[in-house]
Amino acid sequence: MKITAIIIFILTYVLLLSLPKHRAKIAVTSASLFVILGIIPLSGVFSIIDWNVIFMIAGTMGLVSLFIDSKMPSLLADIIIAKTPNVMWAIVSLALFAGIISAFVDNVATVLMVAPVALTICRKLGVSPISSIIAISVSSNLQGAATLVGDTTSILLAGHLDMNFFDFFIYKGTPGLFFIVQVGAVMSTLVLLWIFRKEKQPVAALEKTVVTDYFPSILLVLMVILLIIASFVPNTPDTINGIICMALLFVGLIKSYVVNHDRKLITNAIREIDYVTLLLLSGLFVVVGGISEVGVIEDIAAIFVRISGDNLFLVYTLIVWFSVLISAFIDNIIYTATMLPVIGGIASLLGGDPTVLYFGLIIGATLGGNLTPIGASANIAGIGILSKQGFEVTTKDFTRIGVPFTLVAVLSGYILTWFLFA
DSSP, X not given: OHHHHHHHHHHHHHHHHHOGXXXXXXXXXXXXXXXXXXSSOGGGHHHXXXXXXXXXXXXXHHHHHHHHHTTHXXXXXXXXXXXXXXXXXXXXXXXXXXXXXXXXXXXXXXXXXXXXXXXXXXXXXXXXXXXXXXXXXXXXHHHTTSSTTTOHHHHHHHHHHTOOGGGGTEETTEEOHHHHHHHHHHHHHHHHHHHTTTXXXXXXXXXXXXXXOOHHHHHHHHHHHHHHHHHHSTXXXXXXXXXHHHHHHHHHHHHHHHTSOOHHHHHHHHHTSOHHHHHHHHHHHHHHHHHHHTTHHHHHHHHHHHHHTTOHHHHHHHHHHXXXXXXXXXXXXXXXXXXXXXXXXXXXXXXXXXXXHHHHHHHHHHHHGGGSTTSSHHHHHHHHHHHHTTOOOOHHHHHHHHHHHHHHHHHHHHXXXXXXXX
């Protein structure tokens, strides 16, 4: 059964990378095979799917549709165009803006909020939005490790080490993950500037768009605030972020119907939810849950321990780069949850402060998803947005930005973490 699961898993990801137009069908078909073959019981499918992510994406997409109809993205695009000298700086500025938001809000929500602005800018400047959306996605993933509320992997680490919000800034008297990530952000920004160095088309200030309705913008800001607050409230439901996003979408739809009497806005918001992306993510949750169910991830962890030996630098190096590789294909939440206790065992055998190993895990696991277009939910959401706009994103399109961005960001974090905590 384990061999069968591994074969299906490998075949699934090969097809996902080589047939981008059919990713949702491939993921759902593979998930169905796991159920049909009995690897995952039918009754267990519902619990394996991360409904928090699904609901959050659906709710945010609906809110973003109302946000677009209000013309606020167009106004923000006009402001950014007026402040930047050329296309290169417009794209990089949006990526940095997305990164800042993503340090405090879920990566997927960040991409869904910032992408409409990028689409509007690219449309007004007459350039393809593919590279811009990819840059926004990878920047969001990078900053997710910066704070306690930025990414689920950070929440897992904080729970395991009993870290609070401020420990991500200063940990045991030493600059923490936040500053390590910012160094990576600076280095990866240089990569983006290099990648987009030829995009020197000048941008001209346009007449500012008039916003017709500020309520969707208020709802999005409220969503950011509520998501941050929810991260500090103990004993909340696992789907709290999704509940917040869906509830705010419901408020927006009610307002459109009762106050604006505009059924078209409601229909458009529901239609703009990317159900293909939701199917893709649901299928991947089942596939990855399947290989975890048969013990593949645990086997990998056991091999990892045997190879590492008692050399701290070798252990640290393997943890970082193995995490990068695995997280390019496996959901980093499942991987991080599995590896945290493994690293605890390694640290107890080696003695000394295990911080360098834990931080190395988070750096590798969080950024590794940027190696492939299906390695992180934010990347999948960004590509889904482009697909709905009629743009096909190939694996080559993504890796042209994702691979150098990831390698530079991880390398800088890898070196800095070792010197700070080893």
